[in-house]
Amino acid sequence: MSHRTLVTAAGTLINHWHKDQVYGEMSDAQKASLQASCLADYPGITPVEYTHLDHTTETLLPSHKYNCWGFTFNPRQCWISSGADVQNILDDNGTQVFPPNLRVGDVVCYRDSTGEITHTGRIWSLDASGQPALVQSKWGSLGEYLHPPLTVPAVYGTDITYWRVVPISGKGDVWARDCTADDRNPFPPCGAFWLSPDLWCNNSGGTTHENPVRGQPNQLWVRVRNADTLAASGAQVRVYWSDPTGGVPHWDWHLIGTAPLNAPAGPGTEVIVGPVSWTPGPLEPEHCCLFAILDTGDDYHDPATLDPIVWPFDVRRDNNIIWKNMWIIELPPAPAPQPRPSEPEPAKMLRFTAANLTRARAPIEVRVSLRGVGPEELEEMGVDPAIAGPRPGKPPSRPGAGLVEGKGLRRPEVRLPERPVPSARLQSAGLPASRAGLQAEVALPERTWRRVKGPPLLRPGRDLLLATPALPPGKLARLEFRVGAVAGARPGEVYRLDFEQKVGGEVTGGATYIIVIKEDPKSKT
């Protein structure tokens, strides 16, 4: 009945079957009737909407294709036969976790009063106290729903435990990392999950990231891992660009191109896919986001689809989807301090666009942080440490040492509101050279922003937190930063300026600028 052999980490076979192949799929009328009854009997549940890669959507209606355990452990591919099989998975692949240390995507296991496993799902969202707010689960032959944990058929019981589960083997599992700490589960422990080390632009065939160059062909590459004992063949990697916002709606993912994906059986194999060639045109912003989807199929109805995309366009939840929102800029070092500086130091204007992509009005929070980075961290981010060029003199003892606030440092003020972006230079007069570094000054050209916390002068350990009032769905809010080197910033130093966007308490995305202090070659001539 099944063309796959599913096994736990300890080699225990998982019994499963394909109900749709035995009975055929339900009729549309039967699906509609069951769905209507279910929605009427369980107010507060929401049918899950699936967005296909062609941007069409499908409501996941009642279906014989998979059950709750099939959704949880072999997404949308089969029925796992019994609670005993689920117990084996939890025993061999799982670790029990407890609030408040739960993660979105952790497995929710329901038992009845006798202790038998009756149902599973995955945490969809957490509340402010770290308790599950919504669970995503498939209800037997009924539909797939988002629901409060206890809004379920009474037969599932109320004894709920939470588990972090390493994926089972035999189902297919190509994946790419959101960060180096990615553990293959939804919502891996990544801070800046928009900095995947497995997606990069390099026009020399190298494996480090460079800015794509507008108007010329660029080569995009994706590193794919296969964690499963099944090879992946006939799949493809899709690469997209988008506007660089702090949460990118699927309709703003613009397909650049595809490359064939064939990954030998693992576990632990790795292939580099590409290049996908891209010539950014004049309509595309200079600084774009890049995305890659390891497209192993988005039609869960098709029995030939192996390891289908579970959460399309959802970078954090789906381990087949990665994001790169990094832009590298160079700043010349500041001139030597002068008692009365007369010329502004060179500065660059950086932008960040926040977006409310939820379905409700919500405030947007943006945390801005600035710190120095060393060569190891650059490598971890997939950036060639050599971008800094030769460094004259002794390097700082630790990354960011040049950012410690010095005596006499003047803090630029947040300009409120509706004020043109200030043209004032970043002050460095009187700053001891050894304490200097980089300063960023925020301008708030829209009335939407207010400063919640932190000084407008960014420095390590004192982030700047900005917020908007509740904005309607789809609304964008822009921020502009003027960044310049102050006295003492030396060639060879590298900084990162991170923008992390949060909506409804959840981090939805962000952007990172890598700022390299570099002598302008022209200035030497």
Next chain:
Amino acid sequence: MERSRLLALLEDRETLLEAYAASSAYVLRKAYESIKALQAFKGKAALAPAVLERLKAHLEAGRPRDPVVIGAYLYALELTGARPETARAAAAVLRDPVFRQDPLVGQLAGRLGEHLTGRVAARLEPARFRTLLDPDDLERITRELGKAGEQE
């Protein structure tokens, strides 16, 4: 409740909704037990022949196959207390190659058959559902059910 309305419950999706939410034979069984309307079959042995007849009609070739409905018929028969009809129904379900391989209704019929043939004395207990009856077990139970149905 009049007879025809009672029998109609066994095919009513709204009544059986909780059973459609089951992912295993154990949960399916629990779901039937939790549906209050089905308890009306308890002790109504006189209804058993009609329930069995309708169940057999469902098993005929060409009929839409809904395992939740088949399971409801088995459960209702068990509630009536009419052992011969229940044994014949379980055997009929297990002889059907489609329902027999179904880990929900096939296993439910198998466990019911085990109980009816005296292979296990106790009623259906949760722990009994932890392992799946394999095809040999189901074959043996089907044969024994056939004999039991004839004897009774």
